[in-house]
Amino acid sequence: MKFSENQIRLFRNLSVVSGIFTMVIAFTMIMSLIQLKTSDPLEDPALKSIIEQFDKDPENADIAENVRSLDLIARKAYFAARWQLETGSYLLLAGAILFVVFQWLSTGQEKSARGKLPPKPQITEEKERSKKYLIVFSSVFFILAVISSFALRPLLPAPGEAKKGIRSEETGKASAVLPVPDGINYPNFRGEGSRGIAGGEGYPTDWDGNTGKNIKWKVPVPKFGKSSPVIWGDKLFLTGAEGSVFEVYCYDKNTGDLLWTGTGSDFPGASKDVPETDEESGMAIQTPAVNKDAVCAIFANGNLVAYDHNGNLLWAKNLGMPEHTYGYTSSLLIYNDILLVQYDSELRLSVIGFDVKSGKQLWETSRRGKPVNSSPALGMFNGIPQVIINGSPEVTAFDVMTGKELWTINGVVNDVAVSPAVNNNFVYVSANYEALLAIKPDKSGATVGWSDNTYTPDVSSPAATDEFLFISDGTGAIACYKADSKEKLWENYFNSSFYASPIVAGGMVYFLDRDGVMHIVKASATYELVSESSIGEDTDSTPAFSEKRIYIRGEKNLYCISAD
């Protein structure tokens, strides 16, 4: 393409103009960027000053109008700067393209004129120069390394600092056997390991809430909740909630005195949101968990708190609002010093391990499937303590210490709300109208040992010894299976349905129905009803057992039952 002198001059001029335009735009954008980075319309001093005036005289309409005007101006300026910046990027690009085009047109693609060539470099000079550079640079780098050693080494963390602590020192080593339930502490939902087995013996079998027979004490619980009591030493813990106020209660288990109340909703980072939940569940359906150092409680909006036994808040956090059709209901579980949280949300499905004392998250492992309403239970298979979750559709076990998934097997799919029952050989899971499965974990995974669909608990979780599996369901049925086969040993029906889970204690099985009547049956191969006792109040909570006493949370009151 050939251009006349005039045209080439025009191109040159246009390229100069577009070059200047590009530089001006670039400069303006840099200034706008600085302004945008440094200014916040709501931090404008004039605006802040007039807002202060308004705070002192809130009735003054003139000041209010001034605040609005200034606020509008400040925001306009801010968004104008943003607009300039974003539009500027296009103008800049356009300017650069024009500059390039005009440069190309004015320059053409002509070869560079051959001028006077410089003398050729001498190879010997180049070699000498390279030798010199090699010595100089190696010396400079050496000195640099020495200086950096003094100047920068203090910034370095000690070797391995990040690795220490979490497992070996702070949480202790994993024990090779499952903790045996003792007669004093009842640390989780359904007791030690959340397995429905209570330690100790000599528990009462006869009481009457209406007459006060064998009712040692009865106290009202300040706020509504369906969480079950847990016990450590002489202290009993519960949770309750009303509106957006969530609380943790500590009672003296001997007297029923309320020792302290801790908040579950008022701490930095707490969520005040109240999610929609199933009418029956509410915000405080999750049973807390306790060990020697702390009691931990979780609520339906993901608020998780830990108090020491004297009511001092150790740590608190919100795990994020669980998105759940029926509301989040999973109870907590503590193994040694690790708090295990089954987190079920449409957005995130996981199991999380926290250090009980510090609240430090030790691990989090994602789960598959959809949110459920079951709670975790502790198992011990192949010498590994594991937290077992009845999910939908998978039943999965995770290493308590690391969160590593150990085994998984397809289980039940329907609305899963039943927590696993665990003995030394099997894990039992169920879902209403679907199946009751006995899963046998082994070294290569897990298999279904047996299954049955005669009794399929919906809410109440089964309890298993190595001999028997006890279940109660929503139809009012109770039954006993042989633990290692689907052979039904006995069954019976009552008029009221069961939500509370059966507990095996002192050679008997305690089935608490929704009317508050406890059906006490011998834990044996033949059906033998020992007694039926009522607290005189509806209940859906699972009872706690400690030192020959039974603790039951009714709809409004907390009962201590003792034959002494």
Next chain:
Amino acid sequence: MIKKYSRYLPYFLIAVMLIWHSVLYAQQMRYPRPEFETQYTYPEYQYNYQRAPYWEYLDVAVLIAALSITSWLVIKKRSRQGIMWVSVFSLAYFGFYRQGCICAVGSIQNVSLALFNSDYSIPLSALLFFLIPLIFALFSGRVFCAGVCPLGAIQELTGFKKVKVNPKLEAVLGAIPYVYLGLAVLYSAVGSQFIICRYDPFVGIFRLGGPYTIIIFGALLLITGIYINRPYCRYLCPYGVLQGFFSRFSWKHLTITPAECRNCRLCEPSCPYGVILPSDNLKNTEVTEIGRKMKLIYGALILMMGLSLAYFFYNTAPLLARMDKRVSLAREIRLEKEKGIKAVSEAAQAFNESARTEEELFEEEVAVINRFRAGAPWVGLFLGLSLGIRFYRRIIRHPRTEYEPDRGRCVSCGKCFEYCPVKIKTE
């Protein structure tokens, strides 16, 4: 009258297009009105359709085809014009159509992340984009840089003038890609960030959007490239370092002359990148061989350079880690805690509203710094040895009898072809 001003018509059209584009853009900036009155229901889901996987293989096929054609144009056909047309195609396809992604330059990070993180599975296409241009470099030199890389192509097409950079400055600036490569591998290997993608100057142009700073940088780099050609390739590109390394051992390579060099010096001004190595003037010059003892000393010095820089980088690991967002957040939170300087960043606000504790954050910070500490010395060692070997190669090099391209730095653009007076029939 119309005829008189008709020559200005193209510029008028360009101005109208730009103004129209600005108007459209300004309209995008308007706030959406709140929906109080109408009963319009927003669609529940709005998906961006995912690109079907087979398109990735098409990209790989296009890459291989473009590399093969460029190799043929560089080695056999010796056609500068042909290389330019491949550049136009690559810019259109890999640049504007594929919007700079997938890209061999950025694939370095995918590869290093995959090498050091077993839980990351590298996409096959990313691996192929990393390997195939290097394999071609082993056979025919940096043909990828010549016409296939969109970053190179956009600079090639806008580099009109040839301002030669002082060789010493060129050498200093030429060291930057080594540092950039080392840091890019380090940051991706420790799972921190992909700095090559983050600071890609031309991706904003390819996508017509992006961070303002990057668009400004890209535009200024293009303008600089008009005079100092291919500034990104020469002074920044980390993949160019790998290309250069493989190209040094290439089976075939671009030659300035198709036959025997006559040492006419006509090609000397042709290369805007200064990578034509002249023949040596050996008259009255005695070139002595380096003795074994001296070679050992040089070897020791090179090793010292490598180890010194390794140690230096080991010590600077906490500083390097500050670019990691987890470390910078921990520093911000610590400053607030210890010195009362309010943490105002969005990350700090998100942290304060999250369930994480400070202990967790600080522990993660230490873990990240430890990862940097484990990786940074290797970067230092690489840089020290690279520089040392570069000097050593010059010390031991044999005299050249003809003009030849520096195989490591030559991007095979073919600008030198037409300067050579020796012509042979290419049929």
